[in-house]
Amino acid sequence: MEEALARKAGPASRKEQQAVVARERIVHAVVECLDQHGYAETSINRIQERAGISRGALTHHFPSKEELMVVTAERLLKPTLVPLRKGPRPMATPEERKATIEADIVWMWERLVDTREGRALLEILVASRTDLALKGRISETFSRWNHTISDSLVVNYLGLGVAEDELREIWTMCRVFLRGLNTQNQFEADEQARRALVRSFARMIAARLA
Amino acid sequence: MEEALARKAGPASRKEQQAVVARERIVHAVVECLDQHGYAETSINRIQERAGISRGALTHHFPSKEELMVVTAERLLKPTLVPLRKGPRPMATPEERKATIEADIVWMWERLVDTREGRALLEILVASRTDLALKGRISETFSRWNHTISDSLVVNYLGLGVAEDELREIWTMCRVFLRGLNTQNQFEADEQARRALVRSFARMIAARLA
DNA sequence: ACATACAGAACGAACGTTCGGTTTGTCCAG
DNA sequence: CTGGACAAACCGAACGTTCGTTCTGTATGT
Numbered sequence: 241m242e243e244a245l246a247r248k249a250g251p252a253s254r255k256e257q258q259a260v261v262a263r264e265r266i267v268h269a270v271v272e273c274l275d276q277h278g279y280a281e282t283s284i285n286r287i288q289e290r291a292g293i294s295r296g297a298l299t300h301h302f303p304s305k306e307e308l309m310v311v312t313a314e315r316l317l318k319p320t321l322v323p324l325r326k327g328p329r330p331m332a333t334p335e336e337r338k339a340t341i342e343a344d345i346v347w348m349w350e351r352l353v354d355t356r357e358g359r360a361l362l363e364i365l366v367a368s369r370t371d372l373a374l375k376g377r378i379s380e381t382f383s384r385w386n387h388t389i390s391d392s393l394v395v396n397y398l399g400l401g402v403a404e405d406e407l408r409e410i411w412t413m414c415r416v417f418l419r420g421l422n423t424q425n426q427f428e429a430d431e432q433a434r435r436a437l438v439r440s441f442a443r444m445i446a447a448r449l450a
Numbered sequence: 451m452e453e454a455l456a457r458k459a460g461p462a463s464r465k466e467q468q469a470v471v472a473r474e475r476i477v478h479a480v481v482e483c484l485d486q487h488g489y490a491e492t493s494i495n496r497i498q499e500r501a502g503i504s505r506g507a508l509t510h511h512f513p514s515k516e517e518l519m520v521v522t523a524e525r526l527l528k529p530t531l532v533p534l535r536k537g538p539r540p541m542a543t544p545e546e547r548k549a550t551i552e553a554d555i556v557w558m559w560e561r562l563v564d565t566r567e568g569r570a571l572l573e574i575l576v577a578s579r580t581d582l583a584l585k586g587r588i589s590e591t592f593s594r595w596n597h598t599i600s601d602s603l604v605v606n607y608l609g610l611g612v613a614e615d616e617l618r619e620i621w622t623m624c625r626v627f628l629r630g631l632n633t634q635n636q637f638e639a640d641e642q643a644r645r646a647l648v649r650s651f652a653r654m655i656a657a658r659l660a
Numbered sequence: 661a662c663a664t665a666c667a668g669a670a671c672g673a674a675c676g677t678t679c680g681g682t683t684t685g686t687c688c689a690g
Numbered sequence: 691c692t693g694g695a696c697a698a699a700c701c702g703a704a705c706g707t708t709c710g711t712t713c714t715g716t717a718t719g720t
Contacts, residue, residue, distance in 0.1 A: 296666055300665065371488065420626040423579070428622075494676060
């Protein structure tokens with residue numbers, strides 16, 4: 241017990257490092273497979289090949305496919321919780337505020353949603369709607385993420401003279417919209433059109449907020 | 451040839467009726483399975499059981515699973531092309547226009563998107579992103595539907611003093627948003643909260659249009 | 661020494677598809 | 691009207707694959 245805690249602080253042992261590296265490789269392979277082949281076609285075989293790891297090693301680290309998906313989902317949600325953007329955020333004048341908010345939404349689309357990770361998450365999200373076993377293990381994670389990121393966004397944009405409840409609602413709309421846009425490819429192949437849609441939406445939200 | 455055409459006009463022969471009924475039962479079963487079990491778990495076996503039809507009959511009408519999904523998708527898109535809502539649409543004053551637009555969006559959510567059919571369509575949509583064979587057979591249908599419904603909506607809301615291009619853009623946003631909301635269950639279990647989100651979004655769009 | 665990391669064979673179950681056989685309407689020659 | 695050829699509707703067994711999981715054995719770091 242104490243040893244485990246102590247090791248957490250210091251450099252991990254070589255064996256632990258191995259395990260961590262292997263698990264990372266596997267999860268990364270899962271993300272790639274989900275993005276490229278979708279949930280239904282993301283089989284253990286495919287993951288194993290993509291990760292360059294034996295069947296036994298995979299089952300050793302992740303005893304079931306469900307476990308694999310739960311860990312992958314958590315991994316996919318984690319980096320999106322980091323503060324929005326680095327660098328200066330000029331929000332003095334209403335015009336600057338508008339521009340910042342627009343840029344933030346475009347950034348979310350390009351860096352969080354319209355990415356391998358964003359698409360992989362959507363696959364898990366859709367799959368867990370009907371896979372009750374998976375849903376049971378993952379829904380709390382999703383729900384918690386939803387609240388956490390909502391809190392984070394509220395903090396970032398408080399002081400615009402907008403009530404907190406309204407802020408939460410508006411940013412939830414943004415997340416919903418961007419997620420929906422991730423399935424718009426089938427209807428509108430043109431990527432530029434989709435980007436334009438993001439900008440228009442961002443402008444509408446910015447007008448509402450600033 | 452002429453007989454086939456002649457029969458199309460008059461009542462179909464009994465054999466054709468049989469075929470049509472069977473195909474309808476099958477497609478209906480597919481929709482139910484997609485909604486309830488998702489794309490990955492919608493197997494031929496399950497469809498056959500749900501439809502109450504033998505394995506042979508199913509394969510006779512739909513030689514492959516791909517065929518089944520293509521026909522189902524077309525079936526799912528068809529009814530959404532009907533004119534928006536029946537009944538009088540008071541749009542004289544700006545206030546009435548706002549109220550009508552809001553009601554239309556809520557109606558879309560409740561009657562088209564948040565339904566068995568809407569969820570089933572989402573399953574096919576997500577699956578066809580990575581299933582290239584399916585995508586190849588279905589993408590044109592999706593694209594055509596997108597344009598058709600866009601045209602229909604433009605016609606309905608022209609005369610509000612909004613440019614046609616902007617109208618198209620705004621209603622595309624609506625479709626994207628509502629589709630995204632169909633995956634919000636995982637994050638927000640409360641149905642009332644989702645309905646409230648629809649209303650808020652509708653209010654924002656109405657304000658933009660009227 | 662011992663636990664963990666890794667390897668791969670083998671498992672039964674379920675998948676989508678193929679195929680030969682049976683039933684049932686349709687249609688025209690007699 | 692009627693009989694019989696024909697095609698379509700329907701049936702279910704069997705196919706080869708692939709799935710996720712289980713299990714026994716080996717290598718390696720602690």
